[in-house]
Amino acid sequence: MIARRLAFAGPLVALLIACTFFALQSPRFLTGANLSLVLSQVMVVGVLAIGQTLVILTGGIDLACGMIMALGSIVMSLLAVKHGWHPAMAIAGGMGVTTIAGMINGLLVTRIKLPPFIVTLGTMNIAFAITQLVSRAQTFTDLPPLLTWLGQSVWVGNTPIAYGAVAMLLLYALAFVVLRETAAGRHVYAVGSNLEAARLAGISTNRVLLSAYMLSGLCAGIAALLSIARTSVGDPQSGQTENLDTVTAVVLGGTSLFGGRGIVLGSLVGAMIVGVFRNGLTLMGVSSVYQILVTGVLVILAVATDQWSRKA
Template sequence: MSHASPTSSSLGRTAGPSPGPSLRHRLPRLSSLGPVIALLLACTFFSFQSDRFLSVENFSLVLQQVMVVGTIAIGQTLVILTAGIDLSCGMVMALGGIVMTKLATAAGLDPYLAIACGMLVCVAFGLLNGLLVTRVRLPAFIVTLGTMNIAFAITQLYSNAQTVTDLPSPLTWFGGTVSMGGVEINYGTVLMLGLYALMWWVLRDTRPGRHVYAVGNNPEATRLTGISTDRVLLGVYMVAGVFYGIAALLSVARTSVGDPNAGQTENLDAITAVVLGGTSLFGGRGLLLGTLLGALIVGVFRNGLTLMGVSSVYQVLITGVLVILAVATDELSRKKG
């Protein structure tokens, strides 16, 4: 009969009103606070180094500078949450931008249709990546390394390695600004923030979002529950392609040209933003808003170092150190968990 009696410890837990979660459990996890702390420390440091850093206009400039990488990083986050990686994102974005601008200028296509064609090219590369990963069972690293080079070659051949200029206004509209509280905010920045809000909700509150996390956590267990892991992965790579297409449009709008040499560092910048934002490279763990913070950290560091007159070579060096530290922290926390 003793097995039917509650233990004294369980009696202590069930008697009276529930005390609720402890303060320790109500507080955010340190891993989720890491990007916030890093961003605050960076802002504090650079505020002492330059009087211009804390100006509202400078923060608006930082947001404008990170809007392209930040948008790419949304798609990269989805891929990394499934324990994959996409090295082709930057060059796919560049190809999408060249397709948009060439069709709208040289081919005389309606600008909106040209934008749609450029985005379809990006989605097609996402589909190709997804099929090679799910059907041929190739590692995502190898697949996207190959498609990165393919996208680069097509971009150079299609553009003749020439910058496309004299763009119609629909392709440059997102480069305009709107006044908010006396501060000029780029339309592209508003779009990027809106995309983050949308995808944060999708990942947190929808079934497809939960499936993305489940595949990253344990694909075999997810498959045994009846979820098609291949369909989830294919969808992730295609949706990532959509964001690369949007980033292509933002890049064109920001520079007012179609640049065949764009996208050569955006892949690493996007991965850096995702990792700095706390998303695990092993999949299944991370927050999209953390990616936004990661992109801002990269932007703040480069902006602050520029204001300090530090050479761009050292900016790349510091970014590399940051991403190594972030990955090392992720590995240590995973082992501890």
């Protein structure tokens, strides 16, 4: 428990330092409107990072989550716009597709015993190809209001906060409680710490792994809805960087890439760190190329710190 708190404290301190630095560089940074913008910008990656955290805690990785999200958004848009489905049914259909994609990943990992890296790398390309074929590389517009509702805002004082950002925070609260207070959550940590020991202790390791990948797929479906709500279109080109962005958020949040150690709230902090850096550097007029450079350096530092702590 103490180790988890320390792992969470480091990213939180880094976030506070980053916020302080950018506040000194730009007077616009700490305004309510700008901080609300940062929250809206990270809500898609933030929700994807919940599923990614579950998978990484079990010792795996999901490189396909971004493209599965794109597939889900196209399915929702296609069913609602082209086929005239009720928006609620279209949303359910898109989330069903992403959950099934996650289940396929889990079955390949648990039944055929393929490495998660290879499995999800392959399904990432498959999801991309299916997305392009189904959509014919076309963007869907004129979406029903229910699909874009989460992009609207509730006003807190003079600050607008997107409903999607509120939904993201509620999902993190739910994931935190489940991982900390339930037997299923403890099984996730046990499988990631030592798969064989967990099996000998009577834990159904295959079920835990399959559930983690299916939940990652479900998170991709929710993120697909948030992506549509934020942009008001179904874009087949979306999701191409989100897979690595989620890994970045999870690693920066203190979750070990080797599994068994981490806290889901840290992934939220990690996503916020990336969002704050990109927003702050934009306010400073720094080129987007340098923003990517800084993100890469942060990932390397986070992984190096993780390995050092494991050896210590």
